[in-house]
Amino acid sequence: MKPRWKGKGSQAKANADPMSKIVSQLQSSLIQSETRGLLSSCSVLVEVDAELADLLNRSCFGRPRITAQEDKQWFQLDMEEAFYLCFSLKCLKVIGENGYIKSNEELWDYLKSKKPVFPVSYKVYSHLRHKNWVVRSGLQYGVDFVAYCHHPALVHSEYAVLVLSEGDNDLNGRLRVWSDVHCTVRLCGSVAKTLLTVIVNSNNQGANSPSCLEHYTVEEQTITRWNPERSREDQTGPKNGTKKIVKDWCNHI
């Protein structure tokens, strides 16, 4: 799968500015500033200065919220994004309604209560982020995430990611029937993305605490449609008529 870069110079720009470095800078900056996030329903809100805002934008974490404030900006982080910064990168702390900092376990429980598939969804998010892919919500494409090899301003997303689970934590009901496979693959194709299923097996570890995550195993799989009309090497072979086909069928099948 070759990435589709947007315009000239995008690839060079991306190569000169590796995502791993941007994320690393974000991590240091958040730790230094001792940034605190506020838990708000299914998101975490953070108030940041211009430097952090720039790093959040470049690393594709969160979305800026419009406010009248001039010197500070507010960003809204999705559940997976917030937990990644807290638990995996250990650079953010989240404050609950009671005004106290939530531990990772408390945050985990809270997010699970809001989204039962969160453990599996998070495993996939962190798995891809860990490989330095940019992961964003895939809701508008009917999938869980979309994955980019760099910033969306520079490259089109290659993969539409669907989170699947097997084993005891089997809450996910996608792609169990052929009609869903047809539907999802067609949709992905119409937006020029490859369907990537990431299958998580909890290996009977349950989901009581985030420490269970390290025992989950992950497998990636692509599902693509093959079109026999378009895959013929050349058109010079004779097209077989029905009579010959039926005869051959009986003769050697």
Add this chain to the structure above:
Amino acid sequence: MATHIAPLRKLWALHVLDGNDIHLSLKELYEKLSNGKSGCYWELFEVYKHLRSLGYVVGRHGIPWSVKGQHIKSGTCSLEGSQESNEMLEMEPKDENSVIELFNNMQITDVSPAFNVYLPNSKFRKSSPGDPSFVLYISRCSPPSRVEIEALERKHGAIPFKFCHVENGRVSFFSFAKTELPVLS
């Protein structure tokens, strides 16, 4: 003089091509072909026809292309014939049950592949077909699980495989492939 009872598929072919008067009516024929495990017969033919009409070379997985001078034993029947000639394969079954058994060998299962498919080009030779472009499985009930895909990848090695889904006369092909996104910088 032995009486030859043509295989059911030959009867069906005659109905399709010639409409000849033979001892099984088309209704009885369809009934026999729709019973039990042979009910897959139509879907298999749909897929075969779809690919053949586009010029692909399609052979049944596990059956050699050339059987010149060879005997193929299958259950209580023995088949003798030549792929190179245009003769219909004839059998000497004791009764029609052994013919049904032949069809039972062709049941669609999600574990045994149906066809070997080769891209349409003139380089294909029955005497040395080489590896197929891909092996084709016909799926009926549900899409294959990750575990099944993994087992098939181990089984077929370098040869790709695809799944075919037939419904309402529509034939669709899908590839399921294990992958691993690279670690980026």
